[in-house]
Structures are given as structure tokens and as C-alpha cells.
Amino acid sequence: MVHHESSYQPGTAIERWLDQRLPIIRMAADFAAFPTPRNLNYWWTFGGILTFCLAVQIITGIVLAMHYQPNDALAFDSVERIMRDVNWGWLIRYTHAVGASMFFLAAYIHIFRGLYYGSYKAPRELVWILGVMLFLVMIMTAFMGYSLPWGQMSYWAVTVITNLFSSLDSIIDGLGTAIVQWIWGGYSVTGVTLTRLYSLHYLLPFVIAAIVVLHIWAFHITGNNNPTGLDVRQESDTVPFHPYYTIKDGFALALFTLLFAWFVFYAPNYLGHPDNYIRANPLQTPPHIVPEWYFLPFYAILRAIPNKLFGVIAMFASILVLFIVPWLDTSRVRSTKYRPIYKWFFWLFVATCLGLGYLGSKPPEGAYLVWARICTFWYFFHFFVVLPVVGLIEKPKPMPASITESVLGSSEGAAGERGGGGTPEPGGATACPEKR
């Protein structure tokens, strides 16, 4: 554990005055100086990218809310007004709609990063659990947001997804129906439902922001994991967060925003479904209903199972299983880099998830259904059998003695040089003098 004492020296009288009353500058300074493993690669930049995505969604969302009407008679037209009449409305809405996809793209990369490098293992279990909670609230937020344009896909997605709860009827008769009608505020999906989804769509991103604070707080107590999975042991294993990682994160963010902007300006509807430009019609279900791409793997699992209740249970379980991953993995080694057997299973698991995503977009019949069942089986097999068993039988590869050695090839790194650059370390000691 990297216990990190404050190195902040209030320079001016005002700062001293403030520091004794509300040490907010100290907090920011400590954040900037936070000792961060020196070997983080680009997979570690997605945390910053996710924070950016949240900010983009909140800012564009608040603007959309100034023009949007959460009423079933007006919603569809108000979105078209945003697109055609409101100044820059098209840009704001496309940024928000594409932003949801980019948010999930970044989240999935971030989650697989955690799985690969064992970032969920002790002492970071709570960091991981808070992350899974963030993912769950993101799912709810995006689902509710997608209902708001009140097109055909919006309407039928709300109908199908809320109806998932009706499967509880087969456990306690009437319970599922009662819950579904409680969510709807009626006997079918109506404008009453739309208005409450809007209220919650506005609320949940701020819940996300609060959980993000806890998530960051938690890994500032344990310290960041890193590609070797080794603990930080010495001063030379770390560099201050700023400027090293502010710059690295910033560079990755610039590339990410290029992709983001490409979608917004050149393919804003590519990730969406054309049927959502047809006004909601409660009397007609579109011939093919598919969720947004980021929900496809879970949708494939739902449909792979021919029983309503068990399909729903499997779908929820496929997300909730992430909560117990820290206890399913028995390996002593964190990073998959040093796990010669698990490495193969990891990539097989990635392929399984991508496969499920593809199958979720196809009709559940014939070979598609067979494959969806194979992938669903493997998805759970990975968590409940591969993770515990491989950890027990595998012999890890030799590991470097320290993070410093993994970068420099020797452990005497305290006064050593940055790999390649030749610039002397600008005093890890001055930047974080507490670790002596």
C-alpha cells in the first residue's frame, strides 16, 4: 500500500488562510503529486477517458433538457426540433447519442484491462466492486436515455426490458405483474412511463459521478495496479501523477476524441437503428427489435435460453457475476502477463464476448442459436470453472523483482535514468519526499 503523505506547502498568505479552513488546494496538490507506478501503459488511460465521457454526457444532456419535452405527445417532435431548428441542436444531440456509445466502448476496454491485469485482486476488491456498480448504473442510464426520443425502438425496448420483471410471476404469482405495472404507472407503457424515465435519466448520471468519486478514492488508498501486477515497494517504482500521466492520458484522450468526432460528423446514425426515427406506435411491434450494440452480448444470453425465467436470470447473472470475480480467481499472480495458461483462456473469453455481441444482433434461430448457446455456456464456464481451476494448477512465469526492474532491467533504479530518454529523473524524491 502506498501511503501518501501530503507534500503541499502553502506558498502565499491566502493559501495558508485557506489551508487552515478548507484545505481544498492541498487536496488538488496531493492529487497531482499522487505516486503512480512508472510503468502504466495505454490501457490505463481509459479511466481518464471515462471521466471525460461522463462530463460530455452531463454537459450535452443538460443542454438537451432545455429543449426536450418528456411527454408522449411531444417527445418525438421535440427531438426533431432539436435536430432541425435549435441552434447547434444537431451537434449537441449527436454528441450525446454517439457519446453514450463511446462511453460504453471505453468502459468495456477498461473492464477487460482490469480482468487482464488482475486489478480486481486484493487489496483492490472494492475498487472493482464500485466499478461494477458504475457499469450497472450506466446500463440503466443509457436504457432510460434511449427511451426518450420515443421512436419505435425506444418504445419497444422499454416494453421488452421492463417486461423482464414479469418473469417473477413464475416464482410468486402476480409479483412480476405488480412490479411491471409499478414501473409503468399503468397497464402498458405510456407517457406516464416516459416522464418517469426522463426524471431518472436526469438523476442517475449524478449518482454515477458520486460513485466515481468513491472509486477514485478507493484506488488512491490502495494505489494503482500496473502491468506487472507487482506492488509498489520503493520510491523509484513511481512517478507523480502530474505531469507524467496527465500528459499520457491527455494524448490518449486526443486520439479517442478523434474517433468520437469521426462518428459525430461522419456516421452519427451508424451506431443507432433507423426505426427509431419512426414515431412510437403501441399497436405495432417492428419486425426486428435489437438493442443498442453495447447491450447485444447480454441480449444474446437472454435469448439463448428457451425458458423465460431462466433466460432473465442468466442475463442478470452475466453482469452480477463480475461482483464476485475477486473471489473466483484463485491465482496468486495478478497480471496475466505471467500466467502462461490463463493467457489463452483470457483471449478465448474476449472472443466469446465479441461472439455473443455478434449473435445478439442476429435472429435467434438455426446455427445462430446453437452458437449463442455455446458462447453462453462458455461465458459462465470461464467465471465458475476456468478462473478458480487455472489459478490452482498453473505455474506462473518468473517475474521481475520490482516495477523499477521491469522498466530498467535492474532494481537500483532510485537514481537511475528513464528508459531511453536519458534525462535524469527530476527527483522522484523532490516530488514525493515523504517516502524516504
Next chain:
Amino acid sequence: MAAAVEDEPTRRDFLVVASGAFVAVGGAAAMWPLIDQMNPDASSQALAAIEVDLAPIAPGQAITVLWRGKPVFIRRRTPAEIKQARQTPLEDLRDPYARNPELPPDAPATDANRTKKGHEEWLVLIGICTHLGCIPKGQNIGDKKGDYNGWFCPCHGSHYDTAGRIRKGPAPRNLDLPPYNFTSETMIKIG
């Protein structure tokens, strides 16, 4: 500590427990209005009954009407469709119950139990797939009616027969019947 002698609950212990319990019960009671406000409100509960004139519907045709915000399928079945429904052995059914609110819940899903005596031509159903709530196809000319010639739900592939009973696919129950009555030879009242 001389704790052993002071194990008797004191007046202060009593006050702590009593006020704690009061806060807990009060808090729980205050939650209820916040939860219950989301349930269907008075206006959506005031369900109007509707009358439907069946005269214009020819054999083999179907219409959809809206009742309580839900689509109701009314199909005038052909003799062949009726025969198909009546000849299906009950063992072949996925859901053995009639799902008719006017009969006991364990009434078997025979065609007779899903229609009105003397009006066997007419099938009146709530047109909502019992899987996840899509509207099955089969009402319009040219619609895919599924493997059992009744309705087909495109969402996840449920097939219903000519009595609206589930035969294949993920849906767990037969299509529900609404409460309805014939007020004359060609008029029904739903609700």
C-alpha cells in the same frame, strides 16, 4: 468496569431503544407514499368498458381494438381454423390453462374454454405476447401467422395456434382473454 451490577436496563436504554424504533417505523412509513405514487393512478384505473360491433367482420378476418391501453385481437375464425383448434390434443399444449378470467384458474385450455358457447367463431384475446410484451403478427392479411396458423411474435419467435395458445418459442403462457360478453348477436362489451 462494574458492569455486572449495571446490566439491568436503565431508563436511558429504554429511551434509546424506543426513539430508535420510532424513527425506524416512521422512516419506513414515510417511504410508502414515495413508492406507491408510482403505481397506476386513479385515472388509469378507471377502466372504461368498450363496445365493439362485430357485424362488419367476415369469416377469416380480424380486427384490433384498444382496451385499457392494450390491443385486443378479435378474430372471426373459419371452420377449418376452429377444427384445427378443437382437434389439438391437450397434451400437445405448452400451457395447460385456459387463461380465461371468467373461469377458474385451473380450467383446461380447451378451445371451448377460450371461446363463448354459441359463438365459437369468435376469438377475443389480449394481443400481447406473454413473453416480453410485443404485439404478435397475424392480424393483417399477408402477416406471418407462425407454424400453427394463429399468431407469430417476431421479437423472439413465439408461435400461437388458432385458439391463441402458445405452441413454440419462449413465451410461457397462452394469450390472455379479456373479460367480455355478447350483448347481442353482433355486439360485444369488453371490460
